Amino acid sequence: MKLEQSSLTSREILTPIVSVILALLVGAIFILIVGENPIEAYRVLFSNSLVGMDSIAATLQRATPLIFTGLAVAFAFRCGLFNIGAEGQLYVGAMAAVIVGITFSGLPKVIHLPMAVLAGMAAGGIWASVPGLLKAKLGVHEVINTIMMNFIAYFLTDYLVTGPFHGGRWTPETARILPTAELSRLLPPSRLNTGIIIAIAAIIIVYIFLWRTRLGYEIRAVGFNPTAAEYGGISISRNMIMAMVFSGALASLAGVEQILGVHGRFIQRFSPDLGFMGIAVALLGKNHPVGVFFAAVLFGALRTGAAAMDRLTDVPRELVVIIQALIIMFVAAEELTRRLMQRRRRA
Amino acid sequence: MWDYLVYFVNATVLAAALRMATPLILTSMGGIFAERSGVINIGLEGMMLVGAFTGMLTSYFTGQPWLGLIGALLAGALMGLVHAVASVTYKVNQVVSGTAINIFAGGVTVFLLRWIFDVAGTSPAVSRLPVVTIPLINRIPLIGPIFGTHNIMVYMALIIVVLVHIFLFRTVWGLRLRSVGEHPKAADTVGINVFLTRYLAVIVSGAMAGLGGAYLSIAHLSRFGDQMTAGRGFIALAAMIFGKWTPFGALGASLLFGFANAVQMRLQELGIPSQFVQMVPYILTMVALAGFIGRATPPKAIGKPYEKE
């Protein structure tokens, strides 16, 4: 995977588009298998996710957490690290945010809400710092450790949500957060909330951080060539740890948004694989903040449309999961799409 | 005190440990194949799931669990092939490819479950592989209760470990496989086909994971359930690492994790939240990788696609 400078080249924009088309084509085969009409299914899928204010709001709402996890994965990747622990990070982040959200009563919103958000980010960052530290100090590959920590995060939050922070009712969830910790809804009835604004701010901040600050320069230098970075006086380990911490903090925002903006409480295992989808989003968005935005919107649209497709056609909704997996494969197989595009050009 | 200990560690607990270790053993052998050839396989979980599903499906339609086993093997192999095409030929990042396979497997099994059986959760019951009793072992005190009677796949798994060990360290192909995972170019220069070796290794890896899944759906149990692998593919990965990429090491780690789980079932009585026990394999793996239990060093060329020119 070759990374470019701060702007995306036309090829980097074209490959994802071709990949999405390929994935939809293969998905059509699955639709045909179940004896349905692919065109009709896709029409339902996209008209219910991209047409009309409500649909767009729903799509954006679903895109919001994916922007965070996508940014998280992309950010770590810029430092040469593969963070597949976004799922675990968002769980601990969400848990921390909810704890703050339920405990500190009597605070004004301007203090309580940021406090909850920051608590979540801190928890996610600390969680991610462990694989970061192990990589930086002991050279242990972060992929395995982030996977392992996902599971540890599941069990830890399982314990917290049914134990010390159980909401007291007979459901595996915490108490409701106080209204002062809620992310306000933007376009009711849609669950789109101010989280999307934080997400867009995060996109801009990540962009500026990576390409306009000296810290971003160092992170990217370590990502491209750690030995040369070291030669240039840049600490590999400090930057790796920092990148993981930031990545974890970004990932945790996905959980924070879900909790403070959508569910209003921590529900055991609430995330529909948002962290893993973040890998796909980062990949599809070419590890670029702007690319991440569009990729997240596409995935948000797919999920939104899937619900409608499930309701209105007989195509099982898992089709969309299959399509998402295919998109990941095709985007990653740059060489395949490149060959296809070249053949077209020749023809 | 002794009684107390015997309550937690006894033949029945150890037999349960062996049963629970079996899918991990099979799948971790699959992990060894792929990773020893230089290809990371975090898609084991998905390959297992597809194996479990296909095992059930084949057994359902044919009534023959042995055919189910072959079906699972082939389906796992097919997933392996997909991983090989992506990561060997198209040089897709191996972690990405594995992640895609996991997501795909979760989707496609339920997709088919719904289409074929019109359910999303659990398949109908199917016939499963026999439980056998080994005549002599059966009568040895202590050993008998632990090893004497099990599903036939439990024994298969143990035999496979020995076979994988012999394959890796005693045969020509094993030597070649290991060399490809350490230094593919060196292997290439002595006439070993790196691509073919990796293809075969990853296909076998998928087949093994498929067997691991089949153990769940047509040996230990007799039905498929959505996400029934429940993270066992990842634990198998952990077992492989904890076992330092060797068959007996992975066997030992699988047994340890199986044992932890079996004991955990009894420890629950002491009021230890089960969540903390469930974390154990993952924490142990991190500790092992960090070098506190002797350094676990992966094959050198792991994760790097081979470029011929």
Next chain:
Amino acid sequence: MQNILELKNITKRFPGVVANDKISLDIRAGEIHALVGENGSGKSTLMNILYGLYNADEGEIFLRGEKTKITEPRQAIDHGIGMVFQHFMLVEPLTVFENVILGSEPQKRGFIDFRGAEKEVARLSREYGLRVETGARVEDISVGQQQRLEILKALYRKADILILDEPTAVLTPQETEELFGVMRNLKEQGTTIIFITHKIREVLEISDRVSVLRRGKLVGTKNTSETDRPELAEMMVGREVLLRVEKEKAQPGEKVFSVSDLEVRDQRGTKRVKGVSLEIREGEILGIAGVEGNGQQEMVEAITGLLRADKGKITLEGKELQNLNAMQIKKKRIGYIPEDRHKRGLILDFNVADNMILGFHTEPPFVQRFFIRDERAIKENAGRLVEEYDVRPPNIQQQVSTFSGGNQQKIVAAREFSRKPKFLICSQPTRGLDIGAIEFIHKQVIDQRDKGAAILLVSAELDEILSLSDRIAVMYEGRIVGEMPVEEADEKKLGSLMLGGEARKDRGGDTVETGTE
């Protein structure tokens, strides 16, 4: 003598380079055929094609008179071709024995026949005098042994055409002599050898005929007995070689830099620098000669803060520097051209402008408040340096990976020289560059000296050491074994020091071979 091998019109293109351009070459049975040429002239590529590792875009191969297709190493092996690579092709965690048999294993129904094979390997190593411990893991044996192992591998596969790609680059002179003994032995037994080297001395010593490549083309083939050093040198570089750099005599000033009793371990924990002391004055170049791998790199990395020093003192203008980190060292106005520009010197995926601030990126004018970069200053800096150092193309937005080696090195030099260093380390500053680029870099180094910098030059090229240095120290096995003004130095004297000649005497009968710890 008949031709055992004929290459006809071999062409191989890589993106941006024609590595082999219509090369036709005859190899006679039983000869030692030297293949020489500058870095990047296409020697390895040609041999990789012959060995089936690369496939030629055009051209044909005739083996023993028959047209032969070799598209895979397997085919080459089957045709009796063996190759020892420039970078060894050994599987480190495997044993010597396993490496020998790999790919051609003696087997009984798939199982490796350990016993039969071990006998065969022992026989071969005895017969050709290739001493290697067969049971050891490759990662534990010396480089010399690794090379013998590589030759053993080829012989085990019954190679009668043996390609040796720069086998001497990593050897001590004594090991080189040993290798030549083996080569002569092989030749006597009828093996044909293609021997690649950069060193004309070696060509003249061992080969029967010699072919010269330049920029992917065959310049010509000569009988070794009918050619000489100047002719080969001219064939290689395309014009008469200018061996001396024009420079004024040095005007050394105050003592600026010193190292005393430095000891350093490498990353594996092996002690590589064993008590080195040096001094360099203002406006003076101290050259460190020595075969690579004798501790030079570890010494330099300890000075520049990339490795920890176990012991000893490093001072610049009287202030102690030992064990400051790389960033702190940078800030002391110490410039450093690293030995490997791709590994250390450049971030190939960054553009020129971003590379031009590497190491200075924390300082004004490149950063403003709040860590924000000053893009204007960064661009201005790069624009100025690109012009001053004649980097081509002069596009500061272009990714550095797309520049040629010479221009990449100019970027490194420009950056390191740009902040008026008081002390400058140049480690293998011209490795892999063409003559034009070498001259340019040499001029810049002299220029820095004349501006008053103290310079430490580390180079494996004696020519470079002799033409640039004012004083020369020779490093051998982690120690300085001799030091002299350039006027008193010549190749012979340095050469013998580099082999540890005099050092051996000092240390009372230690042999070169047992120098490992």
Next chain:
Amino acid sequence: MGQQAEANQLKVGVVFSIGGLGDESFNDAAFKGATQARDDFGIQLDYVEPDDIAEMEDHQRAFVEEGYDLIIAIGFLQESGLEAVARDYPDAKLAIVDSDYLADKPNVASLVFKEHEGSFLAGYLAGRMTETNTVGFVGGMEVPVIFNFQTGYEQGVEYANPDATILINYAGDFGDPGTGKELAVSQFERGADIIYHAAGGTGMGVFEAAEENDFYAIGVDSEQDGIVPGQILTSMLKRVDVAVYNIIEDLVKGEFHAGVHRFGVADGGVGLTDFPYTDHLIPDDIKQDLEVIKEMIIDGEIEVSSAHD
């Protein structure tokens, strides 16, 4: 997609819980009640199976907007979504199963169950039937709703047989039949001869263990007796089907009313099956005593406390 809507035909939309149909449990029970109502009353029935909590609200809302007359949300995970929908559409008729969080909403009917009462009956039966004086309970996850099953069961066993030992285990997962089986086997090996599960898909493993080791299991939620005929003593019915059927019936009759509809032993909302496969195994006196106990619960002579009191 349902049949053609006739004019003034009532339309009911069901939003299932995660896991969807085919769980042979919760969702299936709801589905059964709904289809029964469809057949009996000729309504139009449509449903969705969400796979993500956040999306549930969209489905509820979409049904409302498409003019459905009643929207039934299955499972407590839907409550925050339904809360918003209830607020935004005061005229919509809504129902939620297994949650009383929205009890005060004027347009939401909360359909909740006294699982502890039904579980008490199961426990009583187990306490009477055990020959080893040891019975077991396997829970899915350690979540409060399951504690309710556990506590009722414990009280029932205790009532019938104060000396009996009750083994309690949790699988940590509702979709891991492999672990479910091992937990059951482990309890069996510790002497349990009757095991009650409240573990969703994990419970399938309990049944398989019962079949393999020839002990009795007790099913949950739906009538699971037929899954392994003869081996499943009974099932603790949580008549989601009844609740769903009733609320649809209310709608059809124009008697829909909001507030809490609590289903206990008294109204047949919870209870045991009629032992379709095990009738011959259960002594008549026990059957008669069960009836007595039932009456006592209805009359309040026995007060079964829930885990949340």
